[in-house]
Amino acid sequence: MKPLELVIITGMSGAGKTVAMQSFEDMGYYTVDNLPPSLLPTFMQLIQESGQVNRVALVIDLRSYDFFEEIEKELTQLSRNANLFVRILFLDAQDQELVSRYKESRRSHPLAVGGRLIDGIQLEREKLKAIKHRANDYFNTSNLTPRQFREKLIKKYKDDESLASFYINVLSFGFKHGMPLDADIVMDVRFLPNPHYVEELREKTGLDSEVYNYVMQQPETEEFYKRFSRLLEYIVPGYKREGRSNLTIAIGCTGGQHRSVALAERVSGKLGVDGYQVNVSHRDINRRKESTVRS
Incomplete structure (x- = not known):
């Protein structure tokens, strides 16, 4: 013991x-x-x-x-x-x-x-x-x-058994439900093609492979992901150098069920591969759709 x-x-x-x-x-x-x-x-x-x-x-x-x-x-x-x-x-x-x-x-x-x-x-x-x-x-x-x-x-x-001295929270959310108050970086992905308008994808989420693949196969998504990844590669080490213990990256779409969820999953995976301690969560993924209007 x-x-x-x-x-x-x-x-x-x-x-x-x-x-x-x-x-x-x-x-x-x-x-x-x-x-x-x-x-x-x-x-x-x-x-x-x-x-x-x-x-x-x-x-x-x-x-x-x-x-x-x-x-x-x-x-x-x-x-x-x-x-x-x-x-x-x-x-x-x-x-x-x-x-x-x-x-x-x-x-x-x-x-x-x-x-x-x-x-x-x-x-x-x-x-x-x-x-x-x-x-x-x-x-x-x-x-x-x-x-x-x-x-x-x-x-x-600090030793290997202690909690990481710097960790990253990647959060997906829906703008219609309000912006997260604790976010350090907020990225709006409502400009990407919306799976809501594809009937067979509407009731699914970004955790389902069909929705994830739909979002990632869009040319706009791939270009955005490359640019956003390069930005994070540049700025995240700066937050760590400044003595921050944690960083919250929030990615939002309209309802917080499709695009933001898929991208939060991909971004968190990339940060994990880069050696960071990462936690990913989806604030609004289980909310019922309150409107049929999506922008």
Whole structure:
């Protein structure tokens, strides 16, 4: 039985724990923010008993009032669990950078309430010495953009069993039912010949071979597919480089049953062959036709 992996994210306030937590979530970790150290053993026991989670990332920091008193004791107890693999990720940044980030966000430091910001930062640094020395991994984020920091975390922690750090959703839909709100790229294929006007195809969908072949055999479809594929080959890597965790490509026809379905299937297949993690769905494929008018 593979041990449950636990990553404890801690370190200086303002050093990037929020970005780290979001990155671990995108990698498939079960994440919890601001868990009191005293609840660690109980929480991990519940996770292990559930049997449904194998990777956990927890942010534990100064917002937990008992942080300094409890964290060492609880970590020692967890280290005795043979079915638990614990790693501590410590995030740091230079004092000047932390001051700049706090002033930019207009937040107050948890240890500088009513006092100077730099005094709170230095006090926190002193109190975190023990946990810093115990950390397995250390990142100084002073000169890293959020995207660069995210890339380093993914390179360090992602393995073959985790969820893909970048995945693509290909969605077919019908314009008559409204555009999808979460689409990043929307392609309108209502200019293609419509199988609705072929009586024997009208009640079928783009998942049926007869409809799929009809759509793909049209010269207009083949030309469109070639051009759209080249566009995706150019722009999708850019989305990935910018640190996006997912991309939604929506392809729409009038009713969302024929042309968009067939093309979503073909496009998703091509992206899969290109090495991307792809999910394809057909939002309106089972809707009853509400009108006989098709454009």
